[in-house]
Amino acid sequence: MSALRDRVYETLKWRIVEVELRPGQRLVERDLAAELDVSRIPLREALRLLSAEGLVVIVPNRGALVSPFTPADIRDLFDVRESLEVLAARLAAGQADADGLARLRECIVRARDAVRRDDRRDIVTANAGFHSEIVRLSGNALLGTLMRPLDAQLRRLFHLTSDRDPGRQCAEHEELYAAIADGDADRAAACALRHVADGREPTLALAERWTADIDPIEVTRTRRRRPLA
Numbered sequence: 001m002s003a004l005r006d007r008v009y010e011t012l013k014w015r016i017v018e019v020e021l022r023p024g025q026r027l028v029e030r031d032l033a034a035e036l037d038v039s040r041i042p043l044r045e046a047l048r049l050l051s052a053e054g055l056v057v058i059v060p061n062r063g064a065l066v067s068p069f070t071p072a073d074i075r076d077l078f079d080v081r082e083s084l085e086v087l088a089a090r091l092a093a094g095q096a097d098a099d100g101l102a103r104l105r106e107c108i109v110r111a112r113d114a115v116r117r118d119d120r121r122d123i124v125t126a127n128a129g130f131h132s133e134i135v136r137l138s139g140n141a142l143l144g145t146l147m148r149p150l151d152a153q154l155r156r157l158f159h160l161t162s163d164r165d166p167g168r169q170c171a172e173h174e175e176l177y178a179a180i181a182d183g184d185a186d187r188a189a190a191c192a193l194r195h196v197a198d199g200r201e202p203t204l205a206l207a208e209r210w211t212a213d214i215d216p217i218e219v220t221r222t223r224r225r226r227p228l229a
Helices: 002-017 029-036 040-052 071-095 098-117 120-137 141-160 166-181 185-207
Strands: 056-059 063-066
Touching (some): 071 120
């Protein structure tokens, strides 16, 4: 049963992260069970796991929906990023080895190629990989543990804002990479802070496209399958 639950969990998680299932969209158990060819037991177990990660809201005795991504959620996420990602960059600059730098460079190359092809999904994958690699290069296991639950939310945010000047983001990643490669911890921290902070207001502006006053109880009251916004 756990293998079946895990398959359903992974499928729904990435459909939410890649915004195939949009913020506020109702998750109708009967429809999903039929689509995924599973019973409701592993489906409900998967939904509980997704709820624990903040990707799904479960309304007792009513149903579930994809978690909204409100301006307050975005501000909270940026507040955390401005602390933890800056720390990761500082630590990575102090100990990144040749193999780690090569992996970091490869993320930039992949992002540049995706920008040329205007492949938004690949842009997000490469840029999210860049940030994850810096955390790994920090060598701080506790930091990695703290950042891991945020990974899916960050990737979902990157998909929701994939039209936000990807060329500029690549240029900022180049600057951050250079600081880490030079072993300049202070410059790496400053680049990371500027990169995250500069994205806050544009992201909040874009959020107007997908956020609304979503009432989970109202969403799960009917057979509504589409998001309210």
